[in-house]
Amino acid sequence: MARGLLIVFEGCDRSGKTTQSTRLVQALNGAGVAAKLLKFPDRTTAIGTMIDGYLQQKTRLSDQAIHLLFSANRWEAMDQMRADLESGTTLVVDRYAFSGVAFSAAKKMDPRWCRAPDVGLAMPDRVFFLDIHPDDAAKRAGFGGEIYERREMQIEVRAQFSSMMDKSWSVVDALQDADEIHGQILALANEALERHRADPAPIGRLWT
Numbered sequence: 622m623a624r625g626l627l628i629v630f631e632g633c634d635r636s637g638k639t640t641q642s643t644r645l646v647q648a649l650n651g652a653g654v655a656a657k658l659l660k661f662p663d664r665t666t667a668i669g670t671m672i673d674g675y676l677q678q679k680t681r682l683s684d685q686a687i688h689l690l691f692s693a694n695r696w697e698a699m700d701q702m703r704a705d706l707e708s709g710t711t712l713v714v715d716r717y718a719f720s721g722v723a724f725s726a727a728k729k730m731d732p733r734w735c736r737a738p739d740v741g742l743a744m745p746d747r748v749f750f751l752d753i754h755p756d757d758a759a760k761r762a763g764f765g766g767e768i769y770e771r772r773e774m775q776i777e778v779r780a781q782f783s784s785m786m787d788k789s790w791s792v793v794d795a796l797q798d799a800d801e802i803h804g805q806i807l808a809l810a811n812e813a814l815e816r817h818r819a820d821p822a823p824i825g826r827l828w829t
């Protein structure tokens with residue numbers, strides 16, 4: 622049996638990643654594809670609780686400490702993720718190490734330092750980037766509730782994401798109707814799954 626694919630959603634805050642990643646997993650499961658939804662930060666773990674306190678501005682941490690906690694929160698999930706991928710389950714992940722680099726580098730931290738703690742994580746097969754201008758995101762309900770949800774920060778984060786894109790990324794216009802976005806992403810995901818079934822690649826590439 623072919624391994625599962627690692628599919629990641631990235632984007633600025635309020636771009637619709639949670640909605641779209643949830644819908645993608647539902648659609649894949651409905652079509653008989655084994656797929657599981659994951660989210661980073663995973664706020665349910667002990668490390669995730671510390672991250673949540675920081676994001677909600679209840680606790681303060683240095684830029685370096687919070688960066689490393691976000692990375693540790695991915696590492697604590699990695700063994701299970703690898704086991705799932707190897708047993709044929711496709712993983713759909715709401716944010717990943719790209720968010721780690723984009724948000725920290727947007728605070729003027731050294732991008733090379735920011736990439737380092739994630740070195741060795743499984744590299745995604747496909748990344749869907751939900752693109753929204755921060756002025757439009759700011760109009761959406763809930764924007765501004767957490768620490769990084771400020772216009773200037775989001776503009777810098779968006780630029781950081783742009784600098785990380787390669788051919789495994791698809792940029793999707795997040796201002797479109799949710800059904801339209803879902804249709805586009807499902808088509809892209811099915812295409813990737815079909816290609817993988819025809820020519821299964823092992824879990825190879827690692828984060829560098």
Ligand code: NYM
Nearest residue numbers: 634661662691716717720721724725769
């Ligand atoms: N975030 C998320 C980071 O700064 N670094 C990371 O490694 C990850 C995964 O956390 N503003 C930031 C991006 C968001 C915030 O994410 C919470 P979400 O998806 O809103 O729960």
Ligand code: MG
Nearest residue numbers: 634635767770
């Ligand atoms: Mg958020």
